[in-house]
Amino acid sequence: MIKGLIFDKDGTLFDFNATWGAWTWQMITTETADNPAKGTALAEAMGYDMKNRRFLPGSVVIAATVEETANVMLTVLTDDTQDTLIPRMNAAAGAVEQVQAVPLIPLFDDLRARGLQLGIATNDAAEPALLNLTSAGVRDHFHFIAGYDSGHGAKPGTGQLDAFCRQTGLAPYHCAMIGDSTHDLQAGRAAGMTTIGVLTGPAPAAELAPLADVLLPGIGHIPAWLDAQS
Template identity: 50%
Template sequence: MSVVRGALFDKDGTLFDFAATWEAWAAVFLEGLTSDAHGAAELGKVIGFDYAQRRFQPDSVVIAGTPWEIAETLLPHMPGHSVTSLLDFLNEEAEQAPQVEAVPLVPFLSSLRQNGLRLGVATNDAEAPARTHLARAGVTGFFDFIAGFDSGHGGKPAPGQLLAFAEAVDLPVEQIVMVGDSTHDLQAGRAAGMRCVGVLTGLAERDVLAPHADAVFDDISALPAWIAAQGR
């Protein structure tokens, strides 16, 4: 097996803890779309979010879907809105979401760069809020490539973003690992011909990710040792 020279990360649930970041944000987002808690709770059901418990369902469209897919899901329940207006509101609100790092990202990413890895982010979020979140964490400069679903490469589980990363850093796909918290991430990695690592800082359980991954870890802190063991 060849060495790993590049690592491509999902953002939400991988670099940032999904539940800690987005479950509190979702309640505020839904309240912004409606006039009362009852309306927010009803809209929550539409997108797989328990408003009372502040918890996403495992099959929620928010977990692995794109903002466009979330807007399309909400549209039938939002008279007077368009997909575009909902998407604009969603992206504006998402930029304000306080991100909770899955591990301290600056030392983690610095170590990978010092070991010569090329790094990227492939998210089903829009690119603009993704860049805002990475900038707030002070880690944008560690990445050679950042793409959202709207960056021209499509969204996961299709492999477009992943293949674009491989081309951008001039690495064969066999030397890249895709790291993510959802089956969308890992299916995209497999479709691109990359190795895949799952992490449990999203909402998917180990037994859901394991069939699609070369390894599954509690969080990304275990990744450097796994990479070092490849190609020996």
């Protein structure tokens, strides 16, 4: 019986390309305004399609931490350092308008009403993640929220998921990890949880299916899936 659900954030709660596609185009354009060739190189390094303003499947950015993304960007933005680039990235990420995969408040009202323990495990930094959840009106729905910098490590490691279980008192086999990337599902499997893949990120179904116990179009289908388990 599922008693706890722990969600990835970007690509799961929020549509990945609808949220980050246009923002990344603007960021690349701003960072390389004086050098179009540099902009092209930065987009290629990030696995980003400038013409269609979308991330390509397999982009390193999809499941990366802020530090990992910054390291990729620094291969092109060689005048910067992590200390100068990451604060700009975090400030911009916290302010970006998030496009919800489904209306989040009624969904999480429903899940809380079922008595489920809810958590967030994201490879984003904690501060912008909290700002995103607050802006969406759902921060207080969660019993646990962790970013890669919250002291539990990043996915595909299991530290965030293990911490969720410790905080809620739930056994892993009573929990499900929901995410749009292989990192999410690998973490869930390694932690001993049910894994639910969703298709609101750049990863195609064929990439997620081998790691998913169940594959859903999006998190809006979770209540029906839960009903089918009882």
